[in-house]
Amino acid sequence: MIERDTLPAIPHGRRGTPQDRHTHVLVSGGARALDSLMPSLTAEVTDRGARHIPLPTDYLQHSAGGWLRRLPEMQYILGCSRPLLEWAIRDRLRRNTAVVIREDTDAVGLAAEHGRVVGARIRDRASGKAELLHAALVVDATGRTSHLGQWLTELGMAPIPEVAVDPRLFYATRIYRAPTAVSTSFPAINIQADPDAAQGRRSGLLMPIEDGLWSVTVTGSRGNEPGISADEFTAAARRLPHPAIADLLDAAEPVGPAAGFRPDANRKKLLTGGTTPPGLLVIGDAATVFNPVYGHGMAVAALGAVALRDELIRYGPNLQHTWKIQRKISAVGDTAWRMATSQDLLYTSTTGSTSRPLAARVQHRFQQRLARAGTEAIAAASLAVYTLSEPVSRLAAPRVLLDALRGGQQALLAEPPLTSQERQAFG
Numbered sequence: 001m002i003e004r005d006t007l008p009a010i011p012h013g014r015r016g017t018p019q020d021r022h023t024h025v026l027v028s029g030g031a032r033a034l035d036s037l038m039p040s041l042t043a044e045v046t047d048r049g050a051r052h053i054p055l056p057t058d059y060l061q062h063s064a065g066g067w068l069r070r071l072p073e074m075q076y077i078l079g080c081s082r083p084l085l086e087w088a089i090r091d092r093l094r095r096n097t098a099v100v101i102r103e104d105t106d107a108v109g110l111a112a113e114h115g116r117v118v119g120a121r122i123r124d125r126a127s128g129k130a131e132l133l134h135a136a137l138v139v140d141a142t143g144r145t146s147h148l149g150q151w152l153t154e155l156g157m158a159p160i161p162e163v164a165v166d167p168r169l170f171y172a173t174r175i176y177r178a179p180t181a182v183s184t185s186f187p188a189i190n191i192q193a194d195p196d197a198a199q200g201r202r203s204g205l206l207m208p209i210e211d212g213l214w215s216v217t218v219t220g221s222r223g224n225e226p227g228i229s230a231d232e233f234t235a236a237a238r239r240l241p242h243p244a245i246a247d248l249l250d251a252a253e254p255v256g257p258a259a260g261f262r263p264d265a266n267r268k269k270l271l272t273g274g275t276t277p278p279g280l281l282v283i284g285d286a287a288t289v290f291n292p293v294y295g296h297g298m299a300v301a302a303l304g305a306v307a308l309r310d311e312l313i314r315y316g317p318n319l320q321h322t323w324k325i326q327r328k329i330s331a332v333g334d335t336a337w338r339m340a341t342s343q344d345l346l347y348t349s350t351t352g353s354t355s356r357p358l359a360a361r362v363q364h365r366f367q368q369r370l371a372r373a374g375t376e377a378i379a380a381a382s383l384a385v386y387t388l389s390e391p392v393s394r395l396a397a398p399r400v401l402l403d404a405l406r407g408g409q410q411a412l413l414a415e416p417p418l419t420s421q422e423r424q425a426f427g
């Protein structure tokens with residue numbers, strides 16, 4: 001494993017992953033994938049203070065003008081800081097003697113013979129010494145700043161074509177210490193943007209994490225960008241479609257300043273047998289970047305790693321089949337890609353598609369209807385899809401469709417469904 005950073009020995013942010021200062025939700029489909037690669041990893045992270053947040057029980061969601069009801073646990077998310085999760089994974093990796101980690105080393109290119117990738121060119125950051133690392137298989141896992149296009153061009157190969165849908169969002173995140181009255185099971189609060197709202201796209205998430213902290217993220221599209229000074233951040237929280245998060249922040253204590261981030265567009269490389277040379281695989285953000293608002297990037301990276309493991313077991317050392325492995329890795333991101341792009345295309349601030357597909361609108365209305373019908377079968381299907389535990393086709397199950405057609409349209413709640421004990425958090 002070639003890594004350009006010095007990897008911290010304790011949970012700590014680092015230069016190569018500037019996104020780690022922002023709220024990172026791990027949905028249960030991704031958590032199970034990580035546990036399949038590294039048994040009991042999520043239990044270990046929970047022992048270190050991460051919150052197992054049951055969905056929809058302790059994930060209060062404001063959507064299209066009202067709050068959804070709380071129901072018994074159907075799925076979950078892991079609530080912890082990104083540095084804690086990353087450190088736990090790294091700690092396991094360091095204990096695996098089959099893995100050699102070369103820190104402070106840049107991957108700077110690829111090597112190819114007869115159209116096949118046969119290694120990576122690397123450079124030690126301290127000495128500047130360059131080296132060619134031969135490999136049966138090279139996996140580009142360099143994240144959203146991957147230089148793969150340039151590396152292929154340098155070899156005389158065509159860069160891999162991409163599609164993009166850009167929601168043009170700005171992210172601001174600040175960490176708070178939760179008020180002392182708050183119990184360790186205080187729910188996460190998600191205030192979603194409303195594509196029909198005249199005031200533009202604004203959303204917010206308050207996520208309980210380790211050490212009694214809240215990671216609070218506020219997002220806005222062009223013209224609605226949250227600022228990162230203390231006053232601008234609280235003002236942005238106040239402008240969300242509901243004041244619950246802003247009211248909670250009034251009673252909480254900030255820990256450090258807010259950080260900003262302008263995420264990339266949803267961006268997908270079209271990795272096929274025709275576009276990807278043998279000997280090369282692409283995984284995680286290097287293959288597909290998702291709008292982080294939907295909290296799917298890490299889960300897709302983990303599911304991709306599971307697909308990679310399973311396919312390598314299947315094909316053994318016969319690596320003529322790399323594009324077949326790539327097909328499986330790419331497929332795990334399909335549901336997340338479909339969800340992110342169809343949601344983003346509902347907003348007029350989004351660019352990257354020549355038209356607003358009617359399909360996205362129809363799907364949005366269907367999802368609203370599902371949310372309001374509020375039966376347990378519908379909630380279970382929606383959450384299984386959202387957490388990447390099951391494919392999007394689960395929403396077309398006969399029971400779900402029947403409930404959607406027959407179910408009444410429950411009124412959403414005007415106020416968050418907090419218990420009297422939880423209400424004490426407002427001070």
Ligand SMILES: Cc1cc2nc3c(=O)[nH]c(=O)nc-3n(C[C@H](O)[C@H](O)[C@H](O)COP(=O)(O)OP(=O)(O)OC[C@H]3O[C@@H](n4cnc5c(N)ncnc54)[C@H](O)[C@@H]3O)c2cc1C
Pocket residue numbers: 002003004005015016017019022023024025026027105106107108141142143144145146171261263283284285286292293294295296297298299300301
């Ligand atoms: C603001 C923000 C919020 C997010 N929130 C969520 C969330 O709530 N839930 C979620 O699931 N996902 C979230 N994501 C997405 C998540 O961060 C990524 O999907 C995930 O980190 C992808 O993992 P990766 O391993 O592919 O890339 P990264 O985690 O970015 O890792 C890439 C690694 O490659 C190294 N590297 C890069 N280039 C080189 C090079 N040339 N040579 C050597 N090493 C190199 C970097 O140092 C880094 O260690 C968010 C992203 C952003 C930007």
